Amino acid sequence: MSVFFENELDTEIPAHYQDIVEDIIEASLDFLKCPYECEVNVIFTDHAGIQAINKEYRDIDAPTDVLSFPMIEYEVPGEFDFCENSPLDYFNQDTGELMLGDIILNVDRIAEQAEEYGHTRRREVAFLTAHSMLHLAGYDHIDDSERLHMEKLQEEILTKKGYTRDNEEE
Template sequence: MRYIFDDRQDKIDIKDELYEKIEDIVEEVLDYEGYSDDYDISISFVDNKEIHELNKQFRGVDRATDVLSFPMLSDEFEDVEYEEMSLGDIVVSLERALEQSIEYGHSFEREVCFLVCHSMFHLLGYDHDTDENTREMREKEEAVLTKLNITRD
């Protein structure tokens, strides 16, 4: 597994422990879904302004969001050759993660971990476009986070 971390914001310091937890989450999601771990993954940390711009550009939604997922495991990219297969890109607004952690009453670290876990399932093809799909995705997210003892405070 190769991680490419890109911290493009200057509002929130990221501790080494959080990077380690994120790596644990990525590996646990892959294991939970029966994938090998010979992938590249890019995880970028941005502020609300940048994620707003990305959300508008790629999804046509003119507002900030908490996390964006850009999967590479799709038919659209099947002709692209990589030394290692890329899972895709995750972009997290740390500013929004902090706001949501306060709103939901749990730690900033737990919120970032949830967002990465959530995004990982998007990279693997899951979505929350129906009630049934939302329920399935939430169950998977909670199973992974519970196994890693990342719980709501």
């Protein structure tokens, strides 16, 4: 698994944020039983940075907490086998890793939502990463049944790794 980090902020990202992101990416891939080594790009930004990306790619002129840009269009969420049929489209030719896509995390919103929801930033980083990894695996939350299914999967990933509200440590 390769995770490439980019920091668009003027300040350093807390080191444990990267550790949490890597932990949850790996846990998500294990949970989804992804049969391949994967590559994920992660960008840390702020309100202004994510708002600009949100406007450019989604035509929404507002900041959000996380954006996901999958590299793969799935026939069935979480089923990766079809990627072997088009290796040039889905796999990094230098490393052989499946290129899942990009996760863009808003560190301003991470702090705000952690306080708003009464849990740690650690949990918020883990939650947003799990959410985004499910998007990179083809899941979505356009209707209520999809949203509920995604929420269930997110909680299973987080619980398995100990990122629960009752296990709070910053």
